[in-house]
Amino acid sequence: MLRYVGDPRFSRVPVDALLSKPRATSRAAAINAGKAACAVTPDRLDGVTNALGHDTIYMSVIDKDGNIVSLIQSNYSGFGSGLVPPGTGFMLHNRGGLFSLEPGQPNTLAPRKRPLHTIIPAFMQKDEVKIGFGIMGGWNQGQAHAQFVSNIVDHGLTLQQALEAGRFTKGTFEGCDVDVETLVPDATRRALAARGHVIRAVEPRTGTFGYGQAVMSGAGGVHFGASEPRHDGAAIPQAPPVFTASPQP
Numbered sequence: 001m002l003r004y005v006g007d008p009r010f011s012r013v014p015v016d017a018l019l020s021k022p023r024a025t026s027r028a029a030a031i032n033a034g035k036a037a038c039a040v041t042p043d044r045l046d047g048v049t050n051a052l053g054h055d056t057i058y059m060s061v062i063d064k065d066g067n068i069v070s071l072i073q074s075n076y077s078g079f080g081s082g083l084v085p086p087g088t089g090f091m092l093h094n095r096g097g098l099f100s101l102e103p104g105q106p107n108t109l110a111p112r113k114r115p116l117h118t119i120i121p122a123f124m125q126k127d128e129v130k131i132g133f134g135i136m137g138g139w140n141q142g143q144a145h146a147q148f149v150s151n152i153v154d155h156g157l158t159l160q161q162a163l164e165a166g167r168f169t170k171g172t173f174e175g176c177d178v179d180v181e182t183l184v185p186d187a188t189r190r191a192l193a194a195r196g197h198v199i200r201a202v203e204p205r206t207g208t209f210g211y212g213q214a215v216m217s218g219a220g221g222v223h224f225g226a227s228e229p230r231h232d233g234a235a236i237p238q239a240p241p242v243f244t245a246s247p248q249p
Helices: 021-029 140-153 159-164 186-194
Strands: 054-062 068-076 122-126 129-136 177-181 198-202 211-217 223-227
Touching (some): 054 129, 054 211, 054 223, 122 140, 129 140, 129 159, 140 159, 159 211, 186 198
Parallel strands (some): 177 198
Antiparallel strands (some): 122 129, 129 211
């Protein structure tokens, strides 16, 4: 992503190539399930020049008609820039810190340019089933999203189970280090270590693996909501009306 993604007004983002299923198949074929890869070289796309937070909330909402909103808001690091425009009551973010100062890159700093960021509010759909979801946490987001989708699609978990399941994440771009939640069985962690992964076991329910929420419109129009126990969120259904109009005499 760092090599190819930037503000599309300033650089050509090869969306079709990055989402190509044949390319995904060829990249997957390069994975050796028996041995950790400590340095993964980004793919090379023909005709494209190569280049190399914190304080975030996520919420998802579904209404009675099945309309879904998937929203992430983030100030980036710490409390953003520390600047509050007079009279607004909100703080400006500091995601300009994600620009590169190296010239000629997709994300090189430039006037009126938007920086690459990690905010990924997500949707997934198959037939009648529609899900709005998000798991925040910087570079963890894409990793956690892939695990959530796999939990739903490949393993048949419910929304709540998919959010609660043990996760792994890699906060660095090089090396064999990987954080694995101790909810993942010890036998699995030992097997990964035997393949060359440098495992750091992390106790359950920390912020290391992000915080997620999800809503779903299921077959038949039944709606579901889920909130994981790693933070203080909640899945709150719409309350029935408390007061009704009094009958006319």
